Amino acid sequence: MITLYDYLDSGNGYKVRLLLTQLHIPFRYVEVDIMRGETRTPEFLAMNPDGRIPTVRLDDGRLLAQSDAILWYFAEGTPFLPEDRYARAQVLQWMFFEQYSHEPYVATPRFIVRHLPADDPRRGELPQRLVRGRAALAVMEQHLQSRSFFVDGRYGIADIALYAYTHVAGDGGLELEPYPQLRAWLARVAAQRAYVGLLDRPPPC
Amino acid sequence: MITLYDYLDSGNGYKVRLLLTQLHIPFRYVEVDIMRGETRTPEFLAMNPDGRIPTVRLDDGRLLAQSDAILWYFAEGTPFLPEDRYARAQVLQWMFFEQYSHEPYVATPRFIVRHLPADDPRRGELPQRLVRGRAALAVMEQHLQSRSFFVDGRYGIADIALYAYTHVAGDGGLELEPYPQLRAWLARVAAQRAYVGLLDRPPPC
Known part of the structure; x- marks a missing residue:
């Protein structure tokens, strides 16, 4: 079993959980506490030298990292797909947009707000990150003016990759009220069969 | 013609130039001056709403952005591949590593050093970015201990994606002296047929 x-x-981990659930692929879920440095232990670094979750171990023991590469697989x-x-x-294109132009500015503010102390110096990064986060949301809003889903008119892994942090962008200070197309698309994603929440x-399995 | x-x-643009040259695919090269805001004009944003180069127009007029997605295509x-x-x-996995864990910390310092004035406030980002840049180079060095190329023992687009900014990392302050495997791999890439420089x-064609 995976x-x-x-x-x-x-x-990023949620993307994989959502796809595996929607594909009805059972998996063993192992919690790694990133806040306690559990991705930086020698044992974890032996699996993924980049020290990040999600990391997947396939049935045959082979390993795969990077959420969007795992989705593709x-x-x-x-x-x-x-x-x-x-x-x-x-x-x-949309998955690289997500990791380069979206995740650092939509996900990282959420991480800072939810997981770092009120006096953490990284809170100083928030204003600049949120400006870029709004720019990323505006690119998505424009694309969705004439489309139901990101690629090919059909729900797929580009949507999963972008949905994961967009639907909780408000947690980091990015309100979604100015983006009606985006909100309608979020509702379409959440209405898909076998949907699970973040x-x-x-x-257990 | 493309x-x-x-x-x-x-x-990022160089990745595409290198692959197209090595595939003997002719292309029309159009310079867009990012320092003069030419990726933010209405004309350019109509092609790529994310306002970034490289962007490719295919023979039939369809557009594609994000360097690593273009490489894949x-x-x-x-x-x-x-x-x-x-x-x-x-x-x-390696291309997403490149865009998420490598490019912002290897390429961006080079951009700051080469293109921003000496008193630009973004120079304050350099120390923190370089720490993460060294971490990315260390991950690559470790992977190359037992491998000639990044995937499957053969030169391919994962190597092109990682080579593009690694071989000029010194421009941004990341010396490559501590990474002998990395330097040997850089030499192997530069020795490939139809190699061109950054x-x-x-x-003209």
């Missing part, structure tokens, strides 16, 4: 090393409040050959070459490149702890 | 909207000093079906499902996911301006 093992998912993860931290419940991580949107499991979505291959399923309706969550299109077959057309250009559409597949668009999925990657803080829904996976059942 | 059009590549790019900026010569960009390592053109490498598909060539020896630059393996066919095995797990190996392909590893390519993505600042080699593409010929």
